[in-house]
Amino acid sequence: MNSVTVRVPAKVNLRLAVGPLRDDGFHDLVNVFHAVSIFDEVRAVAETGMRVRVEGESASEVPQDADNLAIRAALALAGHAGRSYGVSIVIRKAIPVAGGMAGGSADAAAALVACNELWGLGLPVEDLMEIAADLGSDVPFALLGGTAVGTGRGERLSPLDVDGTFHWVFALADGGLSTARVYGECDRLRAVSGEPVGPPRASEPLLTALRTGDAKALGAELANDLQAAAISLRPSLATTLEAGRAHGALGAIVSGSGPTCAFLAESAEHATALAASLKTAGVAREVLTAHGPVPGPTVV
Ligand code: ATP
Numbered sequence: 001m002n003s004v005t006v007r008v009p010a011k012v013n014l015r016l017a018v019g020p021l022r023d024d025g026f027h028d029l030v031n032v033f034h035a036v037s038i039f040d041e042v043r044a045v046a047e048t049g050m051r052v053r054v055e056g057e058s059a060s061e062v063p064q065d066a067d068n069l070a071i072r073a074a075l076a077l078a079g080h081a082g083r084s085y086g087v088s089i090v091i092r093k094a095i096p097v098a099g100g101m102a103g104g105s106a107d108a109a110a111a112l113v114a115c116n117e118l119w120g121l122g123l124p125v126e127d128l129m130e131i132a133a134d135l136g137s138d139v140p141f142a143l144l145g146g147t148a149v150g151t152g153r154g155e156r157l158s159p160l161d162v163d164g165t166f167h168w169v170f171a172l173a174d175g176g177l178s179t180a181r182v183y184g185e186c187d188r189l190r191a192v193s194g195e196p197v198g199p200p201r202a203s204e205p206l207l208t209a210l211r212t213g214d215a216k217a218l219g220a221e222l223a224n225d226l227q228a229a230a231i232s233l234r235p236s237l238a239t240t241l242e243a244g245r246a247h248g249a250l251g252a253i254v255s256g257s258g259p260t261c262a263f264l265a266e267s268a269e270h271a272t273a274l275a276a277s278l279k280t281a282g283v284a285r286e287v288l289t290a291h292g293p294v295p296g297p298t299v300v
Contacts, residue, residue, distance in 0.1 A: 002046050003045040003118070008297040010290075012034050016029065016031055018197075029151065035296060044087050044118045047088040053090050062093060073131070077115050105136055109139055125143070140154075147292070160207065164213035166291065166293075169244070170288045172284055173234065177234060183229070215250055215265075243283045248274065249263035250265065
């Protein structure tokens with residue numbers, strides 16, 4: 001085989017509950033991940049040596065060297081197999097960079113799937129999951145897709161039952177937000193408020209809304225403990241969220257560590273109308289519609 005192409009989706013967090021800061025610098029999380037139909041394409045081509053090239057509007061914001069998460073994933077997979085394989089990886093980027101939609105993690109997961117195939121390793125998904133967990137806490141979900149709840153740092157995953165399809169609108173912002181900075185701001189705001197922070201919890205009504213495909217109930221249950229921190233660092237996000245609510249979104253939330261904002265719509269038609277309203281309101285660099293859940297990395 002000379003090349004393998006994998007399509008991999010972005011994610012939105014339907015609930016991101018952040019526990020107190022742990023001694024190791026991480027937080028315990030309860031994280032409901034949902035894969036949506038905004039896709040990067042990762043092509044792995046047989047070659048000696050390892051290299052990566054990124055294509056698309058945001059290519060200049062992504063490292064094209066050994067810091068790229070897709071190359072780190074390929075190196076980790078070769079290490080696991082105990083061989084020095086080569087690959088040239090070409091990423092066609094559509095997932096917003098540093099947008100809170102786990103684009104880097106998605107590319108890493110896609111690279112694991114593509115190189116496993118390209119190199120004929122035939123490793124089972126359990127092995128890929130182990131490598132994924134070492135690469136970053138969002139990478140295991142990126143390998144799984146669908147909808148799932150993650151605990152620990154987000155890497156212990158249980159798939160969730162979802163009935164039907166949910167329709168989303170995403171408002172993309174100018175420039176990204178660093179995930180580490182947003183967590184730091186969350187800790188700072190909590191220290192200032194002095195409120196005790198309990199262990200992170202899942203929400204039964206949210207899981208029921210997913211199981212029954214009830215978009216209205218899901219909209220009411222969307223919650224993100226990082227939202228206040230993202231808004232504190234980027235106050236204009238409050239205006240973006242308010243514009244979505246004013247135009248009838250069932251729920252409006254900052255996606256992960258932001259700055260992308262996610263809006264749940266009643267239907268595909270409502271998503272199209274809501275996207276048009278947000279464009280007219282001028283509250284985003286770009287507005288996209290998408291649906292979820294969608295499967296994880298798929299060889300095309
Ligand atoms: P998360 O939601 O997991 O916190 P994010 O969506 O906010 O992540 P990413 O798009 O994954 O952020 O990018 C975070 C940083 O990772 C970028 O600023 C970029 O420098 C770096 N990076 C490394 N490899 C990649 C990649 N393949 N795609 C995007 N960013 C990458």
